[in-house]
Amino acid sequence: MKNQWLQRSTGHVKIRVTEASAEDFINDCAKRGVVVWGITYEEEKMFTAHILLTDLSKLKKMAKHLPCRIVFIEKRGIPFVLNKLSRRKGMITGFAAFLLFLFVLSHMVWDIEIEGASPALEHDLTNAIHEMGITKGKLQYFLPSPEEIQQKLTNEIDEITWVGVTKQGSAYHFQIVEKEIVEEKPSNISGHLVAARKAVIHDLFVEKGKPMVTPNQVVEKGDILVSGLIGKEDNARQISAEGSVVGEFWYEVNMDVPLNVIIETLTGEVNRKHGIMIGKLFVPIWGLNGIESEHIVEETFTKRWVPFGFALPFGYRYVNEYEMNAVKEERMKEEAVSIAVKESEKRLLQQFSSSAEVVDEKVLHQIVDGGKVKVSLHLRIIDEIALKQPIIQGD
């Protein structure tokens, strides 16, 4: 059976036929190719039927031929609906106008919000936005895209580091990050450069001020390296001494390095145990037969279920078990000493600036004692030693 829904929606009528029997009508319809359906018998020589609108002319011929009387009862389908609507022109135009207004108004700019700008900048920004044509009541079609606006604004206004333009429906939203113009601190507080620690001057570079030391000179902590007082005695001026002074100093370090070490490595064998936490009790569910090994490292992850801020005494936990391999390593004495040197250098340099470096190291003595090597080291380090000190005005 074909679905005739589409055919019928194009318009059909319900008719009441009298003065002819249903079977004659049906057979006549079949002969003339009239589509007929929904035939209901009412009484002898009286019945209702449905007929397509397009078959009406054929129906008229049939009415004469049979003969029979036909009364239209119902009119259905799109043609009739349209016909009805065309009689209500005012309503239709109103509805169309409403749709049009809704469409147009929803594509207008109704709000411009600026966030994160100081009042002065906000004023500038508002002007810039207006110049671009973004004002209340403008249609969005004729405006540049948010990306373009963003680019233009960042180029035009210097005080902005970043501007985020988003369009939310009929509102434009500007989020602004203002540039913080950091004024350079005047470093003209007059002062000397003094030594931060006892050292031997290694190198000296003076930008401003009068050098008071020469390379290879030993200085104590607090000695003036570069003076901020220049000029002759009668017209001396105070300036801020600037420069870099690299000094050399020594450290003695004692270090113990064991000769035998146990290095632990993971073999890559993993087992994951899943389970449920009830209170503090762990009930394993999956992955029970773990790794057959004596050395195992465990890693535990627990998830508690906290619905709406109430902690329930239940949770999910999984435990990762890693198999571990322990290897005993024996070190030679020389090896242990080199490890001691490297390690002590590393530790020592952490105390100084990033430009510090070890120039020379010397092993003073080394003793093997109780499976350990005791190493005594002498390290020479160079680092910046200049420190700024303001000139205290005397009378």
Added chain:
Amino acid sequence: MKRVQAWMKKWMVDHMDLPADVVMDLPRLTMIGQFHLYIENHQGVLRFTNEELRLSLREGQLVIKGEDFILKTILPEEILLEGMIRHISYYDENNKELK
């Protein structure tokens, strides 16, 4: 001759596994509960009231009796009848019910 033809057709249906309604030009009735009845391969409507539908066949008539009949769809060789179907019977050319 007609008898031979009829016999041949019957033989074909019995032995060649062909559908009877196609070979022998018989109506095919599909019934859904008591409410819907599709009738294919009929030869025209002889009588339709709300309690009876009488269809002509190649040989004889098909009579359906019941209540509240509505002819939902009528296509050249297909009819969908809706209503409470009580009774379906075949009649021969002499309007005698076949048993």
